[in-house]
Amino acid sequence: MSSAVPHSQGSNAPQHRDYQADRNTMSKDTLYTASNGVPMPHPYETQRAGENGPLLLQDFHLIDLISHFDRERIPERVVHAKGSGAHGYFECTDPLDDLCQADIFGTKGKKCPVTVRFSTVGGESGSHDLARDPRGFSVKLRTEEGNWDMVYNNTPVFFLRDPAKFPHFIHTQKRHPSTHLTHADDSTMFWDYASQNPESVHQFMILMGDRGIPNGYRHMHGYAGHTHKLVNKNGDWVYVQIHLKSDQGTKFFTQEESFNYGPDYNQKDLYQSIENGDFPSWTLNVQTMTGPEAEEAWEKKGINVFDMTHVWPQKEYPLRPVGKLVLNENATNYFAEIEQVAFNPAHLVPGIEPSADPVLQSRLFSYPDTHRHRIGVNYQQLPVNAPIVPYHMANFQRDGSMAFYNQGARMNYLSSIDPINFRERSTSLDKVHGQFVGKAVSFLTEIRPEDFNAPRALWERVWDEGARERFIKNISGHMSTCTKEEIIKRQLAIFGEVSKDIQSRLEKATGIKGYDGITNMRFNGTHNGMAKDSKLRAANGMTGPVTFSDEHANGAPVKGTH
Numbered sequence: 001m002s003s004a005v006p007h008s009q010g011s012n013a014p015q016h017r018d019y020q021a022d023r024n025t026m027s028k029d030t031l032y033t034a035s036n037g038v039p040m041p042h043p044y045e046t047q048r049a050g051e052n053g054p055l056l057l058q059d060f061h062l063i064d065l066i067s068h069f070d071r072e073r074i075p076e077r078v079v080h081a082k083g084s085g086a087h088g089y090f091e092c093t094d095p096l097d098d099l100c101q102a103d104i105f106g107t108k109g110k111k112c113p114v115t116v117r118f119s120t121v122g123g124e125s126g127s128h129d130l131a132r133d134p135r136g137f138s139v140k141l142r143t144e145e146g147n148w149d150m151v152y153n154n155t156p157v158f159f160l161r162d163p164a165k166f167p168h169f170i171h172t173q174k175r176h177p178s179t180h181l182t183h184a185d186d187s188t189m190f191w192d193y194a195s196q197n198p199e200s201v202h203q204f205m206i207l208m209g210d211r212g213i214p215n216g217y218r219h220m221h222g223y224a225g226h227t228h229k230l231v232n233k234n235g236d237w238v239y240v241q242i243h244l245k246s247d248q249g250t251k252f253f254t255q256e257e258s259f260n261y262g263p264d265y266n267q268k269d270l271y272q273s274i275e276n277g278d279f280p281s282w283t284l285n286v287q288t289m290t291g292p293e294a295e296e297a298w299e300k301k302g303i304n305v306f307d308m309t310h311v312w313p314q315k316e317y318p319l320r321p322v323g324k325l326v327l328n329e330n331a332t333n334y335f336a337e338i339e340q341v342a343f344n345p346a347h348l349v350p351g352i353e354p355s356a357d358p359v360l361q362s363r364l365f366s367y368p369d370t371h372r373h374r375i376g377v378n379y380q381q382l383p384v385n386a387p388i389v390p391y392h393m394a395n396f397q398r399d400g401s402m403a404f405y406n407q408g409a410r411m412n413y414l415s416s417i418d419p420i421n422f423r424e425r426s427t428s429l430d431k432v433h434g435q436f437v438g439k440a441v442s443f444l445t446e447i448r449p450e451d452f453n454a455p456r457a458l459w460e461r462v463w464d465e466g467a468r469e470r471f472i473k474n475i476s477g478h479m480s481t482c483t484k485e486e487i488i489k490r491q492l493a494i495f496g497e498v499s500k501d502i503q504s505r506l507e508k509a510t511g512i513k514g515y516d517g518i519t520n521m522r523f524n525g526t527h528n529g530m531a532k533d534s535k536l537r538a539a540n541g542m543t544g545p546v547t548f549s550d551e552h553a554n555g556a557p558v559k560g561t562h
Contacts, residue, residue, distance in 0.1 A: 226360040228242070
């Protein structure tokens with residue numbers, strides 16, 4: 001708790017010890033007090049009306065203690081509730097200044113401090129670290145141009161590409177509204193979503209494969225998933241995918257092995273490795289495409305750079321190393337430094353811009369919105385979230401709950417009497433983001449043959465036979481708690497579009513015969529661009545005016561977009 005420094009001559013305004021002084025103070029150098037700073041002789045004493053009488057309401061120390069205890073918890077994150085984290089630094093090893101004007105990428109040896117939080121996605125704060133689940137991989141880089149938040153996962157794709165699906169999908173990964181069971185005991189909701197949204201098949205294959213249970217956070221990669229843009233000092237830009245490759249390599253647990261470890265395995269592994277001086281690190285790499293190359297990727301290869309379910313093949317779009325991320329310091333106080341850290345994909349620095357990826361666009365709003373609810377409107381004033389920049393920050397945001405840095409007597413509007421300074425824009429938004437002109441459309445993607453290319457490559461060319469066998473075992477075991485056979489039939493048909501080998505193996509493992517492909521199926525969550533009967537194409541059987549993708553673009557940048 002911050003406390004006042006000894007009285008000094010001059011200003012009578014409040015003066016506070018800084019955050020680092022409080023963080024590093026040893027217990028032996030402190031004095032026990034109530035929250036108002038008044039010393040107290042013992043924390044267990046209470047005031048009573050006689051030795052055997054009721055308590056006294058005037059006992060501020062007790063009321064202060066209990067009322068604060070009653071409010072110790074802030075709302076846990078709706079997703080990514082269970083997590084671990086640490087501090088460290090990012091260092092540029094291979095400058096990227098030909099493609100990006102970001103200061104942190106401009107000079108070899110340039111460093112900035114970082115805070116990283118890893119997490120599972122679906123479970124509650126007390127859930128098991130080794131649940132079969134994607135992992136969050138978020139990095140707050142405190143650059144000299146402001147904070148850049150990388151809000152990534154440990155998988156290069158995701159379950160969806162239409163942003164309005166996200167709350168629905170997450171609900172299916174949580175507890176049943178009536179039974180209150182998770183999909184570990186009842187997987188019906190889990191597979192119902194998958195069987196109605198076949199674009200999710202690539203991510204479900206990764207989830208049910210070896211990468212579904214990483215052996216600690218140190219042994220997994222991180223991926224942006226979303227396409228961003230890099231902009232150089234000339235205003236030229238390229239699309240980019242960012243990868244964080246573990247220098248420790250990747251390791252995993254099988255489903256059976258995961259049962260042998262405690263619920264906080266990942267936290268223990270990360271914390272102890274850093275305490276022992278075994279500092280984990282990752283290499284930051286980028287893949288890039290020009291605008292015309294992105295158009296060609298769609299037209300000739302069926303790769304949509306705005307689609308989170310697609311990947312950029314590394315043989316065609318090679319990785320370029322940029323720098324090292326190193327974690328070398330544990331949190332002193334978990335709540336203050338890890339639970340309260342807040343990552344926002346809209347926190348970008350000059351030289352990094354969002355693309356038109358609709359899920360990314362939605363997240364640009366959603367993340368800061370939930371932080372304002374969960375922590376408070378002034379969450380960025382918390383030390384772990386505050387920028388570290390070489391200039392005095394100023395803006396016209398004022399007041400609100402727990403305003404600490406409220407900008408003194410400076411004007412809370414654009415004043416000609418007491419003006420503030422401005423820096424000229426370094427990026428022409430007109431040039432970087434182009435012109436988006438068109439009629440308003442009600443857009444929903446459709447499933448198409450190219451959506452199965454990457455998951456098919458995963459099955460046929462990436463996994464060995466052992467990985468395939470473990471996948472079939474994981475899937476069939478998880479499906480065993482699904483109470484609706486129709487859902488399994490549909491899901492087996494989706495896997496059949498990836499590979500008939502997967503479908504036949506799963507049919508044998510589950511004892512259920514799947515449908516023969518998806519061309520005769522209707523989906524409630526996506527349009528079926530592969531339907532033989534036009535009446536089956538529209539999602540959820542819609543019969544009114546329905547907007548289908550023009551020229552089968554499916555939201556991709558088609559020729560002439562740039």
